[in-house]
Amino acid sequence: MSAKRDYYDVLGVHRDADLAAIKKAYRALAMQHHPDRNPDNPQAEDLFKEASEAYMVLGDPEKRRRYDRLGHSAFENNGPGGFDPSDLGSVGEIFEGIFGEIFGGGRGRRGRKGADLTYDLSISFTEAALGAEKTISVARPTVCVRCAGRGAEPGTPTSPCPSCRGRGSVRVQRGFFFGERDCLTCHGTGVLIQQPCGKCSGTGSVTEDTPLNITVPPGVEHGAVRSVRGAGAVTGAGAGDLHVQLTVEDHPLFERDGSDIRCTIPVSFPEAVLGSTLEVPTLEGKVSMKLPPGSQSGRVFRLRGKGIPAYAGYGKGDQLVTVMVEVPSKVTKNQRKLIEELASEMGTETHPHQATFLGKLKSLFE
Ligand SMILES: [Zn+2]
Ligand SMILES: [Zn+2]
Numbered sequence: 521m522s523a524k525r526d527y528y529d530v531l532g533v534h535r536d537a538d539l540a541a542i543k544k545a546y547r548a549l550a551m552q553h554h555p556d557r558n559p560d561n562p563q564a565e566d567l568f569k570e571a572s573e574a575y576m577v578l579g580d581p582e583k584r585r586r587y588d589r590l591g592h593s594a595f596e597n598n599g600p601g602g603f604d605p606s607d608l609g610s611v612g613e614i615f616e617g618i619f620g621e622i623f624g625g626g627r628g629r630r631g632r633k634g635a636d637l638t639y640d641l642s643i644s645f646t647e648a649a650l651g652a653e654k655t656i657s658v659a660r661p662t663v664c665v666r667c668a669g670r671g672a673e674p675g676t677p678t679s680p681c682p683s684c685r686g687r688g689s690v691r692v693q694r695g696f697f698f699g700e701r702d703c704l705t706c707h708g709t710g711v712l713i714q715q716p717c718g719k720c721s722g723t724g725s726v727t728e729d730t731p732l733n734i735t736v737p738p739g740v741e742h743g744a745v746r747s748v749r750g751a752g753a754v755t756g757a758g759a760g761d762l763h764v765q766l767t768v769e770d771h772p773l774f775e776r777d778g779s780d781i782r783c784t785i786p787v788s789f790p791e792a793v794l795g796s797t798l799e800v801p802t803l804e805g806k807v808s809m810k811l812p813p814g815s816q817s818g819r820v821f822r823l824r825g826k827g828i829p830a831y832a833g834y835g836k837g838d839q840l841v842t843v844m845v846e847v848p849s850k851v852t853k854n855q856r857k858l859i860e861e862l863a864s865e866m867g868t869e870t871h872p873h874q875a876t877f878l879g880k881l882k883s884l885f886e
Contacts, residue, residue, distance in 0.1 A: 524592050527574035535588075539579065546575035576697065634661065634753030634760040641764050643736055645771035649781070649803050649828045651738035658762060660730045661753040667717035669756050671724040676715040681706035725755070734764055738829040739779065742768040773801055779828045779837030784844050787811060792845045800841055802826045809841065817845035 528535055531545040549571040558564035577583045577595070586594040639658055647654075663669040672678045680686035684703035688710035691698050702708035709724065716722030732751060744766045752760025775782045785798055795813035799806050802823065809821060820842050827837025851859065869875075 527578050527587060530570050530574040531578065542575065542578050546571055632755065633758035634755045636760040637752045637762050639762060639764045640767060641734065642767045642769055644769050645774060646803055647736055648740050648768040649738065652736040654734045654736060655731055656734055657729045657731050659727050661725045661727045663754055663756055664717060664720035664724050664726045666719040667724060669724040670711065671709060671717055671720065671722040672713035673715040673717050678711045678713050681710050681712050684710060686710040740766060776828065779830055781827050781837065781839045783839065784842045786844050786846045789845055789847065802839055811843065815843055817843065819843050
């Protein structure tokens with residue numbers, strides 16, 4: 521671990537700053553580096569922790585006196601009042617504990633709204649390309665109607681929890697820090713029940729399968745998430761959100777390339793030589809495509825506007841059709857004879873690429 525910065529430097533205050541100035545400095549730093557404002561930013565998290573640690577010392581007159589006298593060594597032994605960085609806990613705990621106290625009114629457990637839910641939805645390649653309306657069934661925790669979320673069988677008595685005095689949460693100390701956690705006696709409800717509700721077994725919550733319509737926009741990509749506000753778990757304090765993660769299934773013929781679709785169509789040697797009309801599958805059904813005489817294997821044809829609509833904006837991609845000339849892997853005696861005849865008929869003028877290649881090869885070894 522690198523050398524610890526001076527706590528006064530961390531907060532950017534004078535050594536003789538009064539408590540109000542220290543509090544103000546910490547408030548500004550905590551706002552700036554708060555993890556909620558800096559998601560996935562470990563540097564901000566470190567700065568937030570550092571500032572919180574400095575404040576916990578300088579904001580306490582007794583600890584500040586010890587620090588002024590002895591510096592960081594005042595808290596190096598993990599004896600009584602000692603400082604152990606592992607006691608910091610997660611930033612979230614710091615925030616809910618001390619930070620909540622500074623800014624007034626930490627979140628009580630009982631007032632917490634429902635959790636966010638996730639749902640994995642598989643859609644076909646065509647649904648992803650053209651868009652779709654899907655109905656899903658979400659297992660959604662909801663307030664128990666029978667007991668109105670209180671957990672007690674209607675008509676039976678309840679009493680405030682003696683452990684937390686009905687608050688539902690208790691203060692806990694972690695090193696210097698105070699946080700809140702659910703009361704273990706009443707599981708955060710603040711009340712003791714004598715007879716649990718017959719429907720929810722005393723949890724106050726029941727999970728119900730809830731049908732929900734999801735609009736899949738055209739052009740959506742594999743792994744995209746559609747969020748539906750208020751479609752998550754429900755508590756007395758409100759509902760969380762539902763996040764639907766989309767899985768796009770493979771297509772037997774098509775592959776996606778941005779807003780274009782690629783497919784490969786096998787053609788026979790005579791079709792490639794003489795030309796043909798091919799039936800090509802597209803998202804919106806089959807279309808006819810002219811294969812000109814003398815088409816090489818690997819040639820790509822573009823069907824304009826037969827691709828995927830741009831996800832955000834106008835226009836549509838194309839379909840790119842690659843023709844692959846299929847060489848017979850097995851021939852009959854008669855076919856063999858005819859191909860041999862054909863071969864003797866064909867010279868360099870019918871195979872210009874081969875003639876050029878052989879010419880280059882020859883010059884290379886002469
Ligand atoms: Zn109930
Ligand atoms: Zn309790």
